Amino acid sequence: MLDTSTKKDRYEAVATLYHAYFTGLLLTLASRKSHTAAGDLSFHVFRRQHHEKFLSSFEKLGLSNLPDAVACAQYHYLSNGVGGVPVEYMYESDEKAWVHFCHPRWIYDGAAICGVPLEVNHGYLKGWYAQNGVSLKNSRLGFACTSQDMDGQYGMAGYFKVFDHDLTPEERLQFAPGEIAPPFDPSAAPTLDTSTWPEERLQKANRNYSMEYVKNSLIVLGDLYGPMETTAFGGITAQLIGKQFYRQTADTLGITGDSIEGFARYLAGMIDGHDDEVEMARDGDAFIVRQKGWRLMRGTGPHPASVFDSWNQLWQGALAVHNRYLVLEVLQRQDYGDDCFEWRIRERKSA
DSSP states (O other): OOOSOOHHHHHHHHHHHHHHHHHHHHHHHHHHTOHHHHHHHHHHHHHHHHHHHTGGGTTTTTOTTSOHHHHHHHHHHHHHHHTTOOEEEEEEETTEEEEEEOSSOSTTTGGGGGGOOHHHHHHHHHHTGGGHHHHTTOTTEEEEEEEOGGGTSSSEEEEEEEOSSOOOGGGSEEEOTTOOOOOOOGGGSOOOOTTTSOHHHHHHHHHHHHHHHHHHHHHHHHHHHHHHHHHHHHHHHHHHHHHHTHHHHHHHHTOOSOOHHHHHHHHHHHHHHTTOEEEEEEETTEEEEEEEOOGGGTTOOOOOHHHHHHHHHHHHHHHHHHOTTEEEEEEEOGGGTOSSEEEEEEEOOOO
């Protein structure tokens, strides 16, 4: 037995933790390095995800035969909806369609929105939205941003438009802050086919949405700043997020108390929430937890040690709240070529 939770609960706990971790990484870079660094992370993460997900998702979302501007707007409406992000879609014509990311903003959860600089918004607009025309091989397709949160406007909004001329790289993203998005009519918005998107698939997709941001953030951090700074920024963020969100995720998993076994069940439940194979066993007064497979980083790598070192701090941070008199030892690492990740949870020995 892993815990008292359902598979849906475990997906939810993983999604919650990774959502917070991604937001935390943006805030850590903005506050501890620079606003430009946070914007750079945003740009490279969204550009990377654009190349991985944009065109490959068109058929899944039923967008293949739509005009380009309409398909782009519907993509953001549907794909973000799967991730639990509130978005509005407004059709104006076959060559112009709007999106409006409503408050509360998913990417800047809670009061975090107050600490996110404008460079982050510009980063993902340039990384993803300005690249749509390039990916669709439509040199006249661009995006005009009409509202940004950090400017005190009504959310993040704008429209995809097929212009009357080929766009230069600088014209693919434009700003038109005087324009207001038209009203949203839910009845006119696209919907997912429930026969191909049953509830279980939506639950998994919601979890994957958050996981993708963390996966790409850890890779991009290493590319931009190298292993040492990645471990510093990624590790402190993971520590804080693990601590701050332990109670919420533990409640979701039905974990109570502060025992060694309780934390082993927490870690095992979170691993199962990734859809990785997990084993849990007693080892004298300690508990062993093994993870086979690393779905978070599947299909990527090899990676510097900083990726695991940062990620593992999520569990170190969580344990500090569960019971600060316990320790979490790493015995095996898949990124070092071992068959699994293996942790031992035991009592801290007296000096």
